[in-house]
Amino acid sequence: MPSPRRPHDDPAGDVVRWAAFSCLLVPVVLVIYGTSFGGAAVATFGLAAVTAxxxxxxxxxxxxxxxxxxxxxxxxPAPGRRRRHSRGGAASGGGGRRGCSGPGGIAPQD
Incomplete structure (x- = not known):
């Protein structure tokens, strides 16, 4: 029996959460390594747009x-139920060949 889905079992949500975390982390790292606040802000908005x-x-x-x-x-079909097929079987005289009524390959005309 499969377990019920929990909110943290959402793979798409995980991706979005990691992307949001990156949107917060990248500007901090950029500022630490000497990028201007304006450049970090532009990077943040760009990442946020891509994430959205x-x-x-x-x-x-x-x-x-x-x-x-x-x-x-x-x-x-529902479990335990079989579909009905309109295939001709041995009881209807069709044998293993569908669409053919005799060995000659041409159905007799009435």
Whole structure:
């Protein structure tokens, strides 16, 4: 039985959290190593913009993935139930060949 999902089990959320941490850490490191406050601020805004865009794309792809999973789930039969096929079997005289009614390959006309 799969365990229930917890908020910290979200891989996209983990990526966004690390990116936000980087948005805070990078300007500090830049200022320590001699970059101006203005340059560090520009880097911070740039990283924040990239992080926001990546977050939006991750959320969009998660929605698309959930929608695709829902469509696949609708196509599957319920567990324990079998689909009916309209294939001709040995009982209907079709043998192993579908679309053919006799050994000659041409169906007789009425």
């Amino acid at each position: 865009a990546c977050r939006a794309m991750l959320r969009c792809s998660e929605k698309a993935e959930r929608a695709a999973a829902a469509v696949l789930a609708e196509d599957r």
